[in-house]
Amino acid sequence: MKNNCCCKLASRIGRFNVTNNLKAFSTAILAAGLLAGCHIGSVNTVERAEPVARRQLIVDKRISHDPFLKKNLGIVAVNQATTPAGLLQVQIEVLNLTSSYMRFNYQFEWFDANGMRVSTPASTWVTTQLEGGESKFITGVAPNPACQDFRLKLIKSIN
């Protein structure tokens, strides 16, 4: 009787160990798969240590309502130039501060000397992507020579 009980207990312990081992193994496989699938590496860059080009940087004002974008999407610099046609051209360098792939939308708005918004079909939401650690230049060209100011809107993409 006692022997029979011991056998049953041993069998249960054995099954428990096998089940636990299986669970641990499958968890490890799943974790490895997830890690391999989700993290495919960040972007490394190399460039001239002392760039020849000199950007005409402008002082910007930032208003943040989305804590996610504020924390994870860095605005590195904002610079401007004038095109050969006399149009204001704005370039904004954004940087993905995470190591994950990120997708967001942006839209330029343009204003004349009186601060009135200038309507143009070119002022539309554009979807763009950044790999982990990648920086990208977002460029906008004023729709006409009367445009003096701009505003860039950024929002998380849901598609």
Next chain:
Amino acid sequence: MNMNKYLVCVSVFAVALLSGCGSSAKYVETGSRRNVVTVGQINIQDYNQAAEAMINSLLASGVLDRVPNPPAILAISRFVNNTSEQIDIDLLVKKIRVALNKSGKAVTRTTWGLGDTAEDPLAKELEATAATTAGRKADFTLSGKFIETTVHAGRTRQSTFSFQLSLSDARGLAVWEDEKEITKQGTRPSIGF
């Protein structure tokens, strides 16, 4: 009496709920992130984004200012559709025309088109009467091509739509060209078609 009042209230509430929930239709901003995205089709936001890229590129190039008498006159030429869907080219071209018109850099001739067809026949008659623009039909012609590339890998589908545009001058030289590619990925449901 109280029971009747209760029933009336419940009925009114139920009707209000049903009428409110019956329709899920709503307005969304064209081109915004709330628009529907499909893999195998060109969505309205794709046209908007392609137009935005082309307008910026064309305006920044300054090529439209290289005409003796600004603004430049633009004529719309042939657009080749090599995608699997029927396309109205004005979903792209009209946006570019509007932007160029508003910029003051170019105007589009509406009385001259492929095969002697006029976009605006009355304007063509008026032009013939006035004959003010003899000898200068257009400074530039705009032509283009839309291409679709589709691939599958397992349940993942990917479509790339290429929008290629060229601006040619009176010598027949492409003085500006650009391309915008939009790639979309999606997965098929594991059950069903």
